[in-house]
Amino acid sequence: MSEAVQNNPAFTQRVFSGIQPSGGLTLGNYLGAIKRFVDWQARDIETIYCMVDMHAITVWQDPEALRKQTRELAAGYIAAGVDPAKSIMFNQSQVAEHAQLGWIFNCVARLGWMNRMTQFKDKAGKNAEKASLGLYAYPALMAADILLYHATHVPVGEDQKQHVELTRDIAAKFNHDYGVDFFPMTDPVIEGAGTRVMSLRDGSKKMSKSDPSDASRINMTDDADAIAKKIRKAKTDPEPLPETFEALKDRPEARNLVNIYAALAETSTDAVMAEMAGKQFGEFKPLLVDLAVDRLAPISTEMSRLMQDPAEIDRILAGGADRARAIAAPILQRTYEIVGMVGARV
Known part of the structure; x- marks a missing residue:
């Protein structure tokens, strides 16, 4: 726990995290985020989980697709075990305070900080001049997402750690100023196996919903047959599994499959290696197939059932937004009073 939280009892321990509803959920989203959401929910700490649809529109989204993807993401949360009665679950745009605090933080954050954000460079690529201002500035909105609830912990993947560090910089500057x-x-909070799931076709690349090859990823909507087929066809190498995970450092595809197995089995990669050392992938893959189907197929089945009743999903999200606003407002x-806004009403 950070020193500021330890020294200030006014900060209730609270988790916040969110995922963009900008495409189908993958195994990477599940292992890197949603499964951790469920784990945190079981602890004695308040949990707030968001579908960050305002972040999604930093690149153009088809409106009908965005609505469907937001509901599908909510269905994924619930099917994986996020309980709307235990956790606050909502889509970001229903709580206007995110955008309002985001503007304050736009005025606190420095251009130099934003220019160091590697994800903007990755997403904008060579056409940075044509990227939206929102894509450039969204780390300030992400800071607002977190600090709007005085969140003390954010479970993230390694690729998002830089944004939480920026959140700390913004909080420190605001407090100082x-x-x-x-x-x-x-x-x-970055913990356990599976924090970064790689492509099934190229172990050097992150598993992504934007990859043109559907075989590169396991979608959370895939049924048991599709899951099994993709794992059987996942790229590997001809060598047997060694005794230690460290020995896989130059074998990215093998390392990825072992990491996935460990995350699904809720064990360590070292424990997997101790059990699997000496096995060829012809022996290991069937074991991974059985484990993945056992863990993932029920989630895809429940997601499909939930998506048959979008009105119920909307009701859950609206209820979560009301609970979120009770904290955020x-x-x-x-914040407005501190900044000096006269008669600000939120």
Whole structure:
């Protein structure tokens, strides 16, 4: 826990995290984020999980597709075990305070900080001049997402750690500039196997919903047959599994499959190696197929059932937004007062 949280009892321990509804859910989303959401929910700490649809539109989205993807993401959360009665679950655009605090943080963050954000460079590529201002500035909105709830912990993948570090910079500058101890120093939490799931066709690339090859990923909507087929065809090498995970450092495809197995089995990669050492992939893959189908097929089945009733999903999201606003509105109101806004009403 960060020093600011430890030293200030006003900061209730609270987790916030979110995923963009910008395409189908993959195994990477599940192992790197949603499964961890469920794990945190079981702890004695308040959990808030969001579908960050405002982040999704930093690149153009078809409106009908965005609506469907938002509901599908919510269905994925629920099917994987996020309980709307235990966790606050909502889509970002239903809580206007995210955008309002985002503007305050646009004025706190420095251009130099934004220019260091590697994800903008990766997503904008060579056409950075044609990228939206939102894509450039979205780390400030991400900071607002987190600090709007005085979140003390954010479970993230390694690729998002830089954004949580920026969140800490923004909180520290705001507190310093206004002479307050108002925003906490949020801690990024990166734990366990599966935090970065790689492509089934190229172990050097992250598993992505944007990859043109559907065989490169396991979608959370895939049925048992599709899951099994993709794992059987996953790229490997002819060597047997060694005794240690470290020995796989130059074998990215093998390393990826072992990492996936460990995450699904909820064990360590070292424990997997101790059990599987000496096996060829012809022996290992069937074991991974059985494990993956056992863990994932029920989730895809439940997602399909939930998507048959979009009105119920909308009801759950609206209820979650009301609960989120009950926390967010007073924090934004106090932020406005600190900044000096006259008669601000939120």
